[in-house]
Amino acid sequence: MKKHTITAVLMTVALTVSGFNCVPYTQASDTSTLSIIRRIDTKGTGGLIHSRYIDEDGEEVSIDTHSSKTGSRRRAAALPSSYDSREYDLVTPIRNQGVTGSCWSFAAIKALESDSIRQALVSLNTADFSESHLVWYAYDPLSDITDSLYGDCLTDSSDPDNYYKLGGNAYIASFILANWWGVVSESAAPFSAGNSQELKQMVSDMSQKPDTLRTQSDLHLKEVNFYDTGDIAGIKKAVMEHGSVDISLYFDSSNMYHDDTVTSAYEHKRTADDANHCVTIIGWDDSFNQYSREAPGKGAWLIAGSYGENYKYSTNGYYWVSYYDTSLCEACTFEAEPADRYDTNFQYDGIGWGNMFYDSSDISFANIFTNDTDNACSIGAAGFYTYTDDQPYQIQVYRHITGTRPTSGTLISQCTTSGTAKHAGYHTVSLTTPAAIATGESFSLVMTYYAGNGNQVYVPIEGSNDSSTLATYHSSTGQSFLYTDGKWMDNTSCTIEHKTYNMNNVCLKALGNKISGTEYDAVDNRKNTEAPSSASPSATPAQTGSAAPVPSAVSSHDPAASHPPAISRTPAVSPAPAASSSAAPSGSASTSPSSSSAPSDPSVSDTQTSAKSGTVTVKLKKKTIRIKKGRSKKLPIIVTPSGSYRKLTFQSKNKRIASVNKKGKVKAKKKGTTKITIRLPNGKKKTIKVIVMRAARKKAK
Secondary structure: OOHHHHHHHHOOOOOOEEOOOOOOOOOOHHHOOOEEEEEEEEEOOOOEEEEEEEOOOOOEOOOOOOOOOHHHHHHHHHOOOEEEHHHHOOOOOOOEOOOOOOHHHHHHHHHHHHHHHHOOOOOOOOOOEOHHHHHHHHHOOOOOOOOOOOOOEEOOOOOHHHHHHOOEOHHHHHHHHHOOOOOOEHHHOOOOOOOHHHHHHHHHHHHOOOHHHOOOOOEEEEEEEEEOOOOHHHHHHHHHHHOOEEEEEOOOHHHEEEOOOOEEEOOOOOOHHHOOEEEEEEEEEOOOOOOOOOOOOOOEEEEEOOEOOOOOOOEOOEEEEEOOOOOOEEEEEEEEEEOOOOOEEEOOOOOOOOEEEEEOOOEEEEEEEEOOOOOEEEEEEEEEEEOOOOEEEEEEEEEOOOOOOOOOOEEOHHHOEEEEEOOOEEEEEEEEEEEEEOOOOEEEEEEEEOOOOOOOEEEEEOOOOOOOOOEEOOOOOOOEEEEEOOEEEEHHHEEEOOEEEOOOOEOEEEEEEEEOHHHHHHHHOOOOOOOOOOOOOOOOOHHHOOOOOOOOOOOOOOOOOOOOOOOOOOOOEEEEOOOOOOOOOOOOHHHOOOHHHOOOOOEOOOOOOOOOOOOOEEEEOOOEEEEEOOOEEEOOEEEEOOOOHHHOEEEEOOOOOEEEOOOOEEEEOOOEEEEEEEEOOOOOEEEEEEEEEOOOOOOOO
16 A cells, blocks of 8 residues: 555554464465565654554555545435534533543544444433543553453553653554443443643542452444545445444644634645644534635535643634545444443454555454353454455354364354455454353354455464564463464464464454353254364455445435434445355364264354344334324334344434334324334344324313
8 A cells, every 4th residue: 555545544543463374275375475564653743643554574564555436436416515413412522631642542432432332322311431441451461361362562661650641542542442342331440631630630540559450341332344544425424324433543732723712624745654743523514615715625624622722723623624635544433332232252353453464365363262251152253354445254153162273173154254444444344143061061163364456364363572663462272373384383383484483462452241050052953963173264255255235325314404414324344145065174183073963053143142142133013103393102013032122223414303212112292203223232223214293282271
């Protein structure tokens, strides 16, 4: 990718990034071009960490992270010429980072707050998440040596007095939140740093918090998706879908235009390499053209800052930045999901990805986990990172792992899930069928990234520990694996071109829910009929991963309306049916159990899953309802399993006409017609037409 593009996407990564490319064909060893990319981190000014990437020869490399966005550009005409998320109550108040370098946390948290409001997970009045919690636990090392993430930390974690000054970026924010370390409410970890004394007190307060606060979460991170900053239409659509977009830029007050009514900026000399600040896009105006110097064209992003409402170089905390600002980089959205969607996170990557292995061929990688909880678990989703757009993938689950390979157990083909990750970032993907794992049982998650169309494949992993990075990783043998040259290699001793590396863990999480013994026994009675697989990695061609769906065109709207314009969220991952006959990677067949001793396959079925598993269906009893103004009515739907209302989100197209609460109860407010959208955990949605009629007139006395 061009240098300005790579920085735009990755300059905020604070950790070493290393990715593996696995050749998923048994006879592919002669075609392997597996290589290593290392990240070199440098601290920027103003709270950002910059990264550049080198190969094994020390040469700087450029990677084209984003795919062509011509389709989005063509749809620009369908987007409104101006938009402001504040008009739809999607933007939380301006906060103040004070004397700290914590802008990266404020931008990420505000983006997550807006998305949570947009999804009706919280209200504008209750959406106040803690920036302090995110910063503190990004730098504060784990003390529990039994924790699977112990030893993974940022290298500057020795002095708590500096935590809030060290800086970060959107990647660090995503790494910490993907661990389920937050988010929590502001009241749980208040941020106050208007001066050095307040900062000192905040450090003291956080130092005395119980470490259980680290893993407290009011919501969980579901997705982080990065956008090319040149994709104006794509970013606009992201603002409309999520309420706001996290972005980085070069901030210099001397470049600002400021009068009594407007504040704006246009940077034309600095590049993404110079970016020193993280902010949040909350809207735009295609006709804006008021800067301290002439910009190449009209149009600007509406920015929410983090220096308080009274900051001199702002208008009540907000200002405009030109579309053509040359320092813009790392635009991304943060998407949340309910914290009770999954209650168990099997993981080894505590500080995200650092290095990358890359190849021109498909790559397979895996983690072996042991269910060390006191309950059986229903594994319902995988959490993983992609470095490029439009990455086809396949996820497989193996149970009863008995050997030193992640495929030395039984492949549960019902769980095999394929799709395409539309954007670079972090993704949570539900398995086609959850898998029930017994207490004490070892299982594996095997993932394959497909090359396709001559593209390189990049697999983000933790990577090696060296002085060039700002992160330290810890791992053990038997946890993470890479498939290359026709065999599985332990990540702690990868041999690439006659050199052996300790690349620590792959960044792959297994998400699930604890289930009762009765639930487990019910599904365990269905015996598995498949023999353990001893085949090579799946030879399914990359093109079997379906292309991500084209987003629906967005019609223009009246900015004066009180509800967000109707828009369907573009799925971050596009599912594609997995080939049931495809085999997953395996090592020597001699280590696999024989088919006669094949263990049972207690894959959790839709009807046997607990209400937490995420398998929810909705049936409409009526497609249209009529309500008199001032009255309320429950939506006429049947939800299976019963008690799964909390897994649904409801949204009214026009809240002025009728609103809907989180329990699906509609209140009629004004005569007219609107639609209520019901979103299911799997991304599907149902709509019900609501007609509000005039209230019956009172009879004259």
